[in-house]
Amino acid sequence: MKKRFTIKVAVACLLATGAMGTMGIANAQTKLKWAHVYETSEPYHKWSVWAAEEFKKRTNGRYEIQVFPASSLGKESDINQGLQLGTVDIILTGASFASRAFPRLAVNYYPFTFRDADHVLKYAKSDIFKELAAGYTKATNGNVVTALTYYGVRHTTSNKAFKNCDEMKGLKIRVPDAPAYTAMPKACGANPTPIAFAEVYLALQNGTVDAQENPLPTIEAKKFYEVQKHIILTGHIADALLTVVSPMTIAKMSPADQKILAEVTQEAADIRKREAELEEEFKKKGINIIKVDRADFQARVLKAISFESMTLDKKDWDRVVSIK
Numbered sequence: 001m002k003k004r005f006t007i008k009v010a011v012a013c014l015l016a017t018g019a020m021g022t023m024g025i026a027n028a029q030t031k032l033k034w035a036h037v038y039e040t041s042e043p044y045h046k047w048s049v050w051a052a053e054e055f056k057k058r059t060n061g062r063y064e065i066q067v068f069p070a071s072s073l074g075k076e077s078d079i080n081q082g083l084q085l086g087t088v089d090i091i092l093t094g095a096s097f098a099s100r101a102f103p104r105l106a107v108n109y110y111p112f113t114f115r116d117a118d119h120v121l122k123y124a125k126s127d128i129f130k131e132l133a134a135g136y137t138k139a140t141n142g143n144v145v146t147a148l149t150y151y152g153v154r155h156t157t158s159n160k161a162f163k164n165c166d167e168m169k170g171l172k173i174r175v176p177d178a179p180a181y182t183a184m185p186k187a188c189g190a191n192p193t194p195i196a197f198a199e200v201y202l203a204l205q206n207g208t209v210d211a212q213e214n215p216l217p218t219i220e221a222k223k224f225y226e227v228q229k230h231i232i233l234t235g236h237i238a239d240a241l242l243t244v245v246s247p248m249t250i251a252k253m254s255p256a257d258q259k260i261l262a263e264v265t266q267e268a269a270d271i272r273k274r275e276a277e278l279e280e281e282f283k284k285k286g287i288n289i290i291k292v293d294r295a296d297f298q299a300r301v302l303k304a305i306s307f308e309s310m311t312l313d314k315k316d317w318d319r320v321v322s323i324k
Contacts, residue, residue: 029061029062030063030064031063031065032064032089034048034066034089036048036067037198038218044241048067058264070198071197076094077097077177079091080101084246088246090243090244090245093242093244094242096176096178096179096181097178098136098244099136099180100178101139102136103312104313106311107132107313108120110305110310110312113238113317114238124148129148142250144244144247146245146265147243148243149242151215151241152217153216153275154213155234156212156213157211158171158232159211160211161229162232163232164296165297168188169190172190172210173213174200174212175194177194179309184301186304187303188297190211201224204227212228216278217278219282220278220281228287229287230288230290231288231290233279233289233292235294243265
């Protein structure tokens, strides 16, 4: 097993939140449900399965985790709600969805916050992230963030080419149903349209929307390039996924098993190399790759989209941006 790219959240910090609840020793063969919205071909699913198997191994078979991919247990908003309802035990989700319970957690979704993937890594280990994760735990009465995994830089695919913010005017673009994703399109005069992740391919194919935005590995896995002519390297959000465990599930575990779960969920695939490879592969498929002036886009967003409108605290953003 090769050493995996790991973004760690200190277990001690999670324990310090007091969110672990009343500790109980899990019964033999406790079965848990792990849900996410990503395809089985994506690294997020493969490493979720790995973590499930590894957790079973390290707990001597006391737990068995079944991973449910591709929105099979519901859309991203549904599985976030499921943590409190007890319908899921563990989820992989964007902070933009988790932040509905604690808005400050979505600070990294303000467009053009991160310089690059390394900046995301440093944020994951920072005091500001630990503080926000603890705030989320308190706001949700016990949901625990065990890991932050680099997801990828989000770019735009479109059947209409554009090179600057003004040329996006009127573009009907699919975005996830969360305020953070509408910021850049709104600033540029586009028409952001929330559509469930599982329905995006069909919406692009039948012309319900003209464009969408996602990291390159997701564009590949969902085959969006089959129904889009251009990939515009807007790089507007450097995305990361949270692994979150429900309070009911945590309460069933001994401190030792909680520590093991945190450790295995902190191991994730490194997709940065794949991102670089994909740019060339898409060119070979005949997809037009367009580079843009990110500084121009960033200036427009900062002018048009206030932090308050996204229920964010600019002080948090300043702390994230200043991470070196």
